[in-house]
């Protein structure tokens with residue numbers, strides 16, 4: 001087979017593909033392969049171009065014994081490290097003196113690697129989060145059986161702490177299940193026609209006593225005009241509950257929380273009619289360094305304070321998924337010392353107005 005035919009065949013391959021013959025030179029490569037390993041690779045010795053021992057060993061062995069092999073190749077696309085699965089196949093009758101060649105096909109498996117890394121991180125985080133209250137519970141059980149056995153006052157105190165810890169575990173498990181559910185139906189469009197005002201009113205009613213305890217008053221900046229949207233009412237209530245609860249828990253020192261609703265016939269973020277719900281607090285705010293990661297699972301801006309307040313760090317991750325399901329957007333703005341503004345933008349359907 002001539003090199004022209006080989007070039008033509010390789011250029012038709014969608015994956016980075018190249019051929020190396022018995023002279024150890026790269027005799028053909030498609031543009032995808034040149035982008036991956038270097039534009040000047042054609043005609044060069046493969047050892048100088050590929051430079052990764054496992055891959056070099058596989059190529060050398062295949063050229064010698066004509067057996068196929070698989071290995072991996074680590075690259076970098078300028079933005080991130082990438083991982084490729086490489087199959088090295090022997091092809092007889094190609095290359096100098098038709099002595100045979102090795103054909104390499106590179107398959108990008110970066111996303112697979114990333115997904116499994118994320119899974120590992122997630123399991124590690126969950127275990128850690130569960131272990132902390134569990135360790136406390138075990139400690140107190142031991143104390144109640146031993147030193148505090150006949151001390152009724154101490155027992156009462158310990159039981160209170162144990163109850164708090166058990167409740168924390170219960171919240172964590174509840175949030176995990178909730179996250180799992182919203183991730184599961186993220187692609188299913190909500191089909192209920194709901195009135196946004198009612199959801200907000202009901203959320204504010206539910207949180208009134210929490211606000212009173214924290215010395216927070218609600219400023220309700222929306223009028224009676226009903227805003228109709230397609231949504232899952234329970235899920236939206238979950239979104240606003242977490243955002244307003246956060247504003248009370250973390251921004252309550254500001255003394256008030258504003259809930260503002262504005263509608264627009266053309267919402268720039270959606271390029272369609274939309275409604276914005278803003279939850280504004282006047283507390284300490286969030287350091288801008290935290291903002292890009294604030295919706296990640298278990299991410300807490302102020303770790304110690306958030307834990308002390310019983311937070312699981314899953315609230316905003318759930319919020320984010322629910323808003324995605326509703327084809328909406330979440331924006332967070334904050335100036336340290338002046339408070340934080342969480343904006344939820346949701347599409348409004350014209351035929352519902």
Ligand SMILES: Nc1ncnc2c1ncn2[C@@H]1O[C@H](COP(=O)(O)OP(=O)(O)OP(=O)(O)O)[C@@H](O)[C@H]1O
Pocket residue numbers: 175242246247250251281283284285286294299300301302303306307310311312313314315316317340
């Ligand atoms: N309004 C706010 N002001 C200051 N910090 C905030 C505010 N809202 C959220 N945060 C920070 O973002 C973190 C993540 O919030 P998130 O709702 O995801 O978790 P949580 O409130 O700790 O736990 P959960 O909501 O599951 O009870 C919080 O721990 C807190 O540090």
Ligand SMILES: [Mg+2]
Pocket residue numbers: 242245246311315316
């Ligand atoms: Mg929260």
